[in-house]
Amino acid sequence: MTITSKQPNIGTTIFTVMSQLAAETGALNLSQGFPNYNCSPKLIELVNHYMHKGMNQYAPMAGIMPLREILAQKTADLYGLYYQPAEEITIVSGCTEAIYATMAAILHKDDEVIVFEPAYDSYVPSIELNGGKAIYVTLTAENDFTIDWTIVKSKITERTKAIMLTTPHNPTGKCLTKEDLNHLAILVKETNIFIVSDEVYEHIIFDNRLHLSPASHPALKERTFLCGSFGKTFHTTGWKLGYCMAPKELTAEFRKTHQWITFASPTPMQHAFADFMKEPDNYLSVRGFYEEKRNKFINWLKDSRFTLKPAEGSFFQMVSYTQITNEPDYDLAVRWTKEIGVASIPISVFYNQRNDNKILRFCFAKDDEMLEKAAERLCRL
Ligand SMILES: Cc1ncc(COP(=O)(O)O)c(C=O)c1O
Structure with a gap:
């Protein structure tokens, strides 16, 4: 065969x-x-605790509520960004799934997605497997891997469905700035372009920099899928647990694809993170x-x-x-x-x-x- x-x-x-x-x-x-x-041994203890307590069956499709609630609180406390746990936050099997499910939800055949390269390796296959086309904006060492927004503008067509961003960035370690977000907001104003934002390293950011999600710009939140992960923050990459935060209408479509990819993500780990994150220092x-x-x-x-x-x-x-x-x-x-x-x-x-x-x-x-x-x-x- x-x-x-x-x-x-x-x-x-x-x-x-x-x-x-x-x-x-x-x-x-x-x-x-x-x-x-x-x-942390505490995290392992918590997973054990919840496994012994019988939390070993399917979690709700969108994730357990206490985890969505603590994520909502953290995002509000740190960035002044509020997402409603019931209808705007979905727990998934890693940021990789969040990105894939987003692309599956938004792309129709021949839609274009702007991708900055160097790019994390799952982005383009997620676009192409869902019928889309990656349009590359090439960042270079000579320009210190900064984004030239006039080039981004020149790549936008009537087929542009989304712009894929990563902050902090893998592999360059660069972070988006306020100026970047202002440029982006001007570019997408009065378009139907979505922002898909990979923020798995949101807590790994140095020299007193502030993490700036595109969603933190008032003009961008309505169109942003904020994709995150627990793996990098808590040294648990093998647990493959992540999330997607997006406005209600976007989340409704996101959940339709998420439910056919994994349906739900591991239950005991969700309970463990919900408890562990009550202590912000963690x-x-x-x-x-x-x-x-x-x-x-x-x-x-x-x-x-x-x-x-x-x-x-x-x-x-x-x-x-x-x-x-x-x-x-x-x-x-x-x-x-x-x-x-x-x-x-x-x-x-x-x-x-x-x-x-x-x-x-x-x-x-x-x-x-x-x-x-x-x-x-x-x-x-
Ligand atoms: C930029 C970026 N996005 C996503 C991922 C994968 O995240 P997860 O393990 O939560 O799927 C990684 C892992 O290396 C990464 O570097």
Whole structure:
């Protein structure tokens, strides 16, 4: 039997390739974006508690109410943004599902979605599998990966259905600014363009920056699907729990697709997060935790020949290697995994045309011992 592939150009992702290579060669794995330390024991206790209590059957399709309520409260307290738990917040199986379900809800054949590249790898397949077309806006190292809104404007057509945004951004670590949101608001005014906003790193943001969701702009909330995750904030990427917040009419359509993708998400974890988030420090402390890691990693690299700008957010640090070699970034990432025992991700994989900025991405969500050892090896280059 053969299948006519809907994704003929998709192979094994770079994350699997690099993690496998790191495992085979015993390299320090700073490639894939997940912590190598455990989540809070309290959180595990809570999941256990709810499992023993019998919370092991389907959760409501939109998620358990206490979790939606605590999310509503957190979003109101931190950003002055209010979403109604009953009709505007949906718990899903990770931000990946939130994005996919959004695309499935809004796209019709040949609709266009503006995507900034380098782009997280699930965006374009989510668009294309739902009949849409990705329209790329290419961000470059020369422009410090900032958005030129005149270029975005030039890409808007009558077929533009949505603009996909990420803040803080993976892989660049950049964060949207007030100016970005003002430009965006002007561009979409009096259009029917939706904003799909990936904010999985909302609590991992540094140097006293404020996280700015597009939804926090008064002119943008009505058209924004705010997609988030519990995985990065609570060191629980394997639990695959996330959410989507959007105005009532948008949420109604979102839930129609969510119910056919997963219907509902794991029950005991939802109860555990609902309790754990009652203590704001459990999510507010994450910023300091990662800022310290970022600073240590950068400091350990200070005698290396890499050049870098400290990440503004996320748990990724990009480094330019032009003072060491001119090799293509993909080949170099593979070679250094084998030869010096440090695995990274080449930035070119996040570009449609594999643009090579001579930059590698290192994940610093790793214990200090691993980070210091990796930096030591990188300093020898
Ligand atoms: C930008 C971005 N969005 C989404 C995800 C996936 O989130 P989740 O595990 O909640 O599906 C990741 C994970 O690396 C990410 O970096």
